[in-house]
Amino acid sequence: MAFEPILTRNVRKPGSETIDIYMEAGGYQGLRRALKEFTPEKLVEEVKASGLRGRGGAGFSTGMKWGFLPKTKDKPRYLCVNADESEPGTFKDRLLIEKDPHLVLEGIILSAYAIESSLAFFYIRGEFHQGCRTFEKAVQEAYAKGYLGRNILGSGFNLDIIIYRGAGAYICGEETALLESLEGKRGYPRIKPPFPAIVGLYGCPTIINNVETLANVTLIAERGAAWFASIGRPPKNTGPKLFCLSGHVKRPGVFEAPLGVPFLELLNEYAGGMKHPERPLKAAVPGGSSMKILPAAKCDVLMDFDSLAAAGTSLGSAGGFVMDTGTCIVRALHNVARFYAHESCGQCTPCREGTGWLVKILTRLERGDGRPEDVDLLAGIAGKIEGNTVCPFGEAIAWPVESYVRVFKDEFEEHARRKACPMRAAAAR
Amino acid sequence: MTIPVRPETDRKIDELLTRFPMKGSALLPALYVVQEEKGHVSDESMEYVASKIGVSPAFVAGVVSFYTMFHRRPVGRHHIQVCRTLPCALSGADDLMAHLKTRLGMKDGETRADGKFSLASVECLGACDRAPFLQINDREHGPVDAAKMDEILKGLE
Numbered sequence: 306m307a308f309e310p311i312l313t314r315n316v317r318k319p320g321s322e323t324i325d326i327y328m329e330a331g332g333y334q335g336l337r338r339a340l341k342e343f344t345p346e347k348l349v350e351e352v353k354a355s356g357l358r359g360r361g362g363a364g365f366s367t368g369m370k371w372g373f374l375p376k377t378k379d380k381p382r383y384l385c386v387n388a389d390e391s392e393p394g395t396f397k398d399r400l401l402i403e404k405d406p407h408l409v410l411e412g413i414i415l416s417a418y419a420i421e422s423s424l425a426f427f428y429i430r431g432e433f434h435q436g437c438r439t440f441e442k443a444v445q446e447a448y449a450k451g452y453l454g455r456n457i458l459g460s461g462f463n464l465d466i467i468i469y470r471g472a473g474a475y476i477c478g479e480e481t482a483l484l485e486s487l488e489g490k491r492g493y494p495r496i497k498p499p500f501p502a503i504v505g506l507y508g509c510p511t512i513i514n515n516v517e518t519l520a521n522v523t524l525i526a527e528r529g530a531a532w533f534a535s536i537g538r539p540p541k542n543t544g545p546k547l548f549c550l551s552g553h554v555k556r557p558g559v560f561e562a563p564l565g566v567p568f569l570e571l572l573n574e575y576a577g578g579m580k581h582p583e584r585p586l587k588a589a590v591p592g593g594s595s596m597k598i599l600p601a602a603k604c605d606v607l608m609d610f611d612s613l614a615a616a617g618t619s620l621g622s623a624g625g626f627v628m629d630t631g632t633c634i635v636r637a638l639h640n641v642a643r644f645y646a647h648e649s650c651g652q653c654t655p656c657r658e659g660t661g662w663l664v665k666i667l668t669r670l671e672r673g674d675g676r677p678e679d680v681d682l683l684a685g686i687a688g689k690i691e692g693n694t695v696c697p698f699g700e701a702i703a704w705p706v707e708s709y710v711r712v713f714k715d716e717f718e719e720h721a722r723r724k725a726c727p728m729r730a731a732a733a734r
Numbered sequence: 735m736t737i738p739v740r741p742e743t744d745r746k747i748d749e750l751l752t753r754f755p756m757k758g759s760a761l762l763p764a765l766y767v768v769q770e771e772k773g774h775v776s777d778e779s780m781e782y783v784a785s786k787i788g789v790s791p792a793f794v795a796g797v798v799s800f801y802t803m804f805h806r807r808p809v810g811r812h813h814i815q816v817c818r819t820l821p822c823a824l825s826g827a828d829d830l831m832a833h834l835k836t837r838l839g840m841k842d843g844e845t846r847a848d849g850k851f852s853l854a855s856v857e858c859l860g861a862c863d864r865a866p867f868l869q870i871n872d873r874e875h876g877p878v879d880a881a882k883m884d885e886i887l888k889g890l891e
């Protein structure tokens with residue numbers, strides 16, 4: 306059965322960001338139906354039954370997360386939309402925000418209804434200037450049509466939404482750092498527990514969901530949980546998914562496919578294969594830069610949460626990128642390490658100091674001043690960061706270091722032994 | 735304290751103070767509003783924003799220094815931000831930066847004396863499918879090779 310794109314059904318239409326085009330294609334019908342037919346509890350059940358797992362990186366069951374909210378309702382509840390999209394290699398939320406903001410907005414309204422929140426925050430990374438303008442316009446359109454504000458579609462449900470611009474800090478994509486930032490502070494991740502569902506924004510119960518996750522809620526309201534659960538690799542990896550592919554590919558972009566699409570199909574069919582036919586695939590990071598690398602020989606994998614975990618990496622934010630045989634892996638890891646050293650919030654010593662050491666060692670390996678013991682040193686430092694930090698950023702740097710060094714150990718050792726980059730030497734000949 | 739911003743900027747910040755369940759949330763948006771007027775966030779602006787929100791100037795300074803999009807010093811009229819993160823690096827970001835440095839006669843992180851340009855390496859801008867990618871103020875460009883870059887610069891003359 307051919308897969309019909311559904312998350313991206315509108316994005317190529319002219320004016321796709323306007324409410325008129327969105328409604329022409331049946332937009333806001335799911336909301337209309339849900340407000341009439343579903344109690345909030347029933348909608349939570351529906352999302353649980355769909356099998357939807359978070360598209361922001363961790364792949365946690367959305368319905369189950371919503372179920373962690375306290376039963377008492379003595380405090381306001383907040384919905385925070387994570388539109389910070391800053392994991393290197395990831396640019397899928399941008400597509401939805403810029404080209405189909407109402408698909409996201411409808412999902413926000415539905416989700417706020419389900420968790421009984423009357424105030425939602427849309428935290429968008431500061432660099433997304435166009436996305437922010439487009440989303441602001443969409444919000445105004447939705448207010449004008451009565452999909453936001455008081456007594457939405459006569460249901461008695463009220464919702465306001467506040468757009469909040471980040472200001473350039475990768476760590477604010479981590480959900481508790483995002484909350485700190487929303488409170489007007491430095492983006493320092495909080496120690497968990499307590500989890501945000503219990504103590505979140507302003508100390509109140511809070512749900513944080515990714516943009517693409519919420520867009521999927523719209524689809525579930527529109528077509529039902531059973532439909533959603535039939536797509537992909539049920540029962541645990543359901544629904545359509547946006548996959549990013551960049552690096553050395555012919556047609557980099559965002560591609561929609563069911564969860565579980567083979568990576569090689571994404572690469573060779575969706576993205577048109579490698580950029581330079583004479584330089585085949587060397588390695589891929591299917592999930593985004595904080596995930597583990599796979600050598601070409603192990604890239605025959607299915608793109609879903611559990612298959613990639615079994616293959617020793619993760620789906621992450623599906624920010625995949627590929628490197629061809631012309632790539633120096635030491636240089637690539639140096640770039641990755643520098644990113645994380647730059648973005649560490651500095652709260653935990655292993656992360657702050659460790660990322661700095663990694664960059665220092667990789668710099669000298671690259672420059673030709675490396676020492677034989679450096680290769681083990683890299684793995685050792687990564688091992689000491691992992692599991693010893695406040696937030697999962699520690700893993701986000703430990704995983705690439707551990708895997709690049711393990712998979713391409715020869716290349717690291719050769720850099721140390723020859724005191725030069727063997728690839729650069731070859732290129733100069 | 736005399737108000738160091740235009741009355742409409744001051745009014746915008748007053749409005750921000752009422753928008754959130756807690757006043758503190760107004761800090762980032764207030765800094766953006768001030769930066770929009772002034773081009774950067776000076777010591778005086780930080781003191782002003784601190785007094786509006788009801789926090790210490792040191793607290794505001796801590797926040798400003800945490801986020802890369804707040805400028806402590808004036809940037810150029812055309813603030814060029816070139817992505818240097820891996821997907822862009824795989825597609826020639828280093829060459830693009832080298833070309834820009836030569837063409838503009840300036841270093842990474844510098845603002846030119848005439849105030850026209852500033853140049854900065856930045857991390858992934860969430861547009862890796864358009865690598866190598868850059869932003870000039872709030873305009874986006876990518877993929878950009880040397881010829882395209884020259885064309886863009888010509889448009890800014």
Ligand SMILES: Cc1cc2nc3c(=O)[nH]c(=O)nc-3n(C[C@H](O)[C@H](O)[C@H](O)COP(=O)(O)O)c2cc1C
Pocket residue numbers: 358359360361362363364365367387388389390391392475476477478479480481513514515516518519696697698701
């Ligand atoms: C260092 C770090 C950066 C993250 N960046 C993002 C991000 O940019 N966007 C996002 O949606 N989630 C990001 N996450 C995941 C969030 O913490 C959180 O799990 C997610 O927003 C939950 O939404 P979901 O359940 O809908 O996926 C990041 C996590 C970590 C540890």
Ligand code: SF4
Pocket residue numbers: 476493494648649650651652653654656657694695696697698699
């Ligand atoms: S692991 Fe790194 S980014 Fe996360 S809280 Fe600690 S220092 Fe900050």
Ligand code: FES
Pocket residue numbers: 393394395817818819820821822823857858859860861862865867
């Ligand atoms: S790496 Fe340059 S935009 Fe993502």
